[in-house]
Amino acid sequence: MQPLLRDGCLDTLFMVWWSAVWTVVGGLPLGILLYLTDRGGLLQNVVVNKVIGVVVNIARSVPFIILIVWLIPFSRMVIGTSIGPSAAVVALTIGAIPFFARLVETSLREVDGGLIEAVQAMGGGTWTIIFKVLLPQALASLVAGLTTTVIALIGYSAMAGAVGGGGLGAVAINYGYQRQEHELMNITIVLLVIIVTVVQIAGDLTVRRLARRTGRQSAPVGLWRLRRTPKAADATAVPAQRAADEPQRAADEPKAAVDAP
Amino acid sequence: MITTTGLTKVYRSRGREVTALDGVDLHVREGEVYGVIGQSGAGKSTLIRCVNLLERPTSGTVTVAGQDLTALAGRGPRAGAALRQARSRIGMVFQHFNLLSSRTVQANVELPLEILGLSGKERSRKALELLDLVGLAEKAKAYPGQLSGGQKQRVGIARALAGDPKVLLSDESTSALDPETTRSILQLLRDLNQQLGLTVLLITHEMDVVKSICDSAALMKGGRVMESGTVAELLATPGSELAAELFPVGGEPSGPDRTVVDVTFHGDAATQPVISQLSRTYNIDISILGAAMDTVAGRQVGRMRIELPGRFEENVVPIGFLREQGLQVEVAPVTAGAEAAADALLKEGAK
Numbered sequence: 001m002q003p004l005l006r007d008g009c010l011d012t013l014f015m016v017w018w019s020a021v022w023t024v025v026g027g028l029p030l031g032i033l034l035y036l037t038d039r040g041g042l043l044q045n046v047v048v049n050k051v052i053g054v055v056v057n058i059a060r061s062v063p064f065i066i067l068i069v070w071l072i073p074f075s076r077m078v079i080g081t082s083i084g085p086s087a088a089v090v091a092l093t094i095g096a097i098p099f100f101a102r103l104v105e106t107s108l109r110e111v112d113g114g115l116i117e118a119v120q121a122m123g124g125g126t127w128t129i130i131f132k133v134l135l136p137q138a139l140a141s142l143v144a145g146l147t148t149t150v151i152a153l154i155g156y157s158a159m160a161g162a163v164g165g166g167g168l169g170a171v172a173i174n175y176g177y178q179r180q181e182h183e184l185m186n187i188t189i190v191l192l193v194i195i196v197t198v199v200q201i202a203g204d205l206t207v208r209r210l211a212r213r214t215g216r217q218s219a220p221v222g223l224w225r226l227r228r229t230p231k232a233a234d235a236t237a238v239p240a241q242r243a244a245d246e247p248q249r250a251a252d253e254p255k256a257a258v259d260a261p
Numbered sequence: 262m263i264t265t266t267g268l269t270k271v272y273r274s275r276g277r278e279v280t281a282l283d284g285v286d287l288h289v290r291e292g293e294v295y296g297v298i299g300q301s302g303a304g305k306s307t308l309i310r311c312v313n314l315l316e317r318p319t320s321g322t323v324t325v326a327g328q329d330l331t332a333l334a335g336r337g338p339r340a341g342a343a344l345r346q347a348r349s350r351i352g353m354v355f356q357h358f359n360l361l362s363s364r365t366v367q368a369n370v371e372l373p374l375e376i377l378g379l380s381g382k383e384r385s386r387k388a389l390e391l392l393d394l395v396g397l398a399e400k401a402k403a404y405p406g407q408l409s410g411g412q413k414q415r416v417g418i419a420r421a422l423a424g425d426p427k428v429l430l431s432d433e434s435t436s437a438l439d440p441e442t443t444r445s446i447l448q449l450l451r452d453l454n455q456q457l458g459l460t461v462l463l464i465t466h467e468m469d470v471v472k473s474i475c476d477s478a479a480l481m482k483g484g485r486v487m488e489s490g491t492v493a494e495l496l497a498t499p500g501s502e503l504a505a506e507l508f509p510v511g512g513e514p515s516g517p518d519r520t521v522v523d524v525t526f527h528g529d530a531a532t533q534p535v536i537s538q539l540s541r542t543y544n545i546d547i548s549i550l551g552a553a554m555d556t557v558a559g560r561q562v563g564r565m566r567i568e569l570p571g572r573f574e575e576n577v578v579p580i581g582f583l584r585e586q587g588l589q590v591e592v593a594p595v596t597a598g599a600e601a602a603a604d605a606l607l608k609e610g611a612k
């Protein structure tokens with residue numbers, strides 16, 4: 001592979017990996033907070049919930065390309081530069097946190113309230129509920145949300161390339177578009193497709209594995225291990241899959257359900 | 262063991278107020294199985310959720326094992342450490358089991374022990390012991406999704422017992438189960454009650470549940486307790502709705518100018534030939550409209566609906582005789598339906 005493409009690939013992977021890590025670090029607590037402070041939540045707090053909600057919604061409605069430009073001074077402040085993959089990570093992370101936080105909130109809403117009640121009845125506090133109920137029970141759905149987020153980040157990282165972020169996006173723009181090297185353009189597209197596909201498959205497999213054990217299986221354990229019917233596994237993976245395909249709708253639906261009487 | 266006084270819960274939502282509990286005084290004695298029965302919306306779930314303060318009562322107090330829980334509650338909506346500590350000594354079983362599907366059966370039973378801060382080794386020993394107690398030791402490594410409803414409820418019960426509770430709360434714990442599984446779960450609750458001296462407060466809408474395992478019962482309606490007491494007391498209370506429900510006897514009078522009397526036999530009285538004595542002494546013809554014999558709270562009880570010729574005024578003496586024999590006697594009011602049926606019969610005859 002040409003050094004140009006190899007470096008582009010590595011830069012893209014660098015950007016996506018680190019922005020994904022920071023997105024989880026920032027978005028997961030934010031999503032949990034959104035869920036907990038909502039009306040009827042464990043830490044119901046209308047003010048906090050509304051403030052976070054508004055900030056998240058504003059951040060989500062700003063087009064990413066504008067967000068990057070707008071964040072240039074901020075990137076310079078945080079890491080000392082506004083160009084290159086590291087600077088892009090700052091913008092990518094800030095762009096993806098609100099998106100992921102909403103997905104986390106949606107996933108947590110799917111957890112059966114009866115489980116929370118059961119843990120409260122046995123004397124569990126809020127931390128116990130978060131770490132022993134909400135996160136483990138929502139794990140499959142959270143992984144599906146993360147997969148969607150990472151794929152969105154791959155797309156955004158190519159956009160970041162257009163404004164000096166580096167990576168495959170920069171290769172495509174600088175060489176494929178401006179120098180009219182069509183072959184190079186096509187190769188970058190194929191590489192991006194491969195990366196997206198690998199992420200999607202890895203995410204789906206993980207979701208399926210997590211969903212399988214939580215799915216309803218009435219056969220005894222031994223038998224069940226011997227005859228893992230692929231059909232059953234598919235059936236359990238479907239909801240998570242759908243959530244991954246329709247992040248927007250999935251994120252908006254519960255809100256509507258809550259507002260309705 | 263559990264005492265509530267003046268327990269009131271008012272839900273306010275969007276300006277509307279729903280009084281789910283309206284001054285409930287409940288007294289559950291140590292070591293008994295106490296059933297609360299009532300129709301949907303009567304406030305049964307609200308009551309049981311107020312007992313461990315999952316629901317904050319609007320007013321009134323809850324005392325469990327001598328501890329005033331309402332005093333522990335604190336002000337905010339969150340439960341303080343003292344309340345959480347008290348809750349860990351009260352087991353709760355749910356209609357829909359509420360097991361964590363992401364954990365194995367054993368890990369589910371270990372959860373309350375994790376909250377109590379036991380070490381891994383102790384947790385696993387205790388969990389296996391409890392699973393053994395409910396007869397599910399071989400399912401320890403299975404996931405709840407692989408169990409039947411009855412097995413899930415057994416896990417739920419094992420989990421509820423993990424904190425060595427003195428009190429077990431059960432909200433419709435058999436309502437999602439078929440009749441046979443229901444029986445086995447009730448039997449398990451009964452066994453635990455007897456073996457461990459566990460006090461059980463259970464909510465149900467099935468009279469059969471009360472009949473088969475309860476020592477005492479209360480009937481709720483519109484957020485109030487209408488009747489309560491031991492099952493024997495209730496059966497001995499004239500006009501008790503619970504007793505009538507527990508032990509229904511049917512049968513419509515065969516015509517107008519008849520007196521219908523419900524007779525309840527307890528213990529010894531059940532063995533005496535009172536009906537034939539009555540017939541001979543007063544020289545009247547008695548027809549039996551309905552009768553049933555059953556075991557309620559471990560006691561043999563019989564109920565019979567009989568019909569005497571003539572209006573009530575003419576039967577005061579024979580009814581007095583029955584009372585003298587130590588029987589519980591109630592004169593059934595003549596219902597409008599019965600009269601209409603009698604009229605219809607007369608017309609039929611006239612044709």
Ligand SMILES: Nc1ncnc2c1ncn2[C@@H]1O[C@H](COP(=O)(O)OP(=O)(O)OP(=O)(O)O)[C@@H](O)[C@H]1O
Nearest residue numbers: 272274279281300301302303304305306307308466
């Ligand atoms: N969170 C709530 N907010 C508002 N009203 C409520 C709430 N929970 C219960 N209620 C109302 O309180 C009343 C009693 O409800 P509860 O659930 O205690 O009844 P129940 O006897 O358990 O009925 P069921 O047999 O159907 O379970 C009902 O009128 C119900 O609508």
Ligand SMILES: [Mg+2]
Nearest residue numbers: 305306307433
């Ligand atoms: Mg209920």
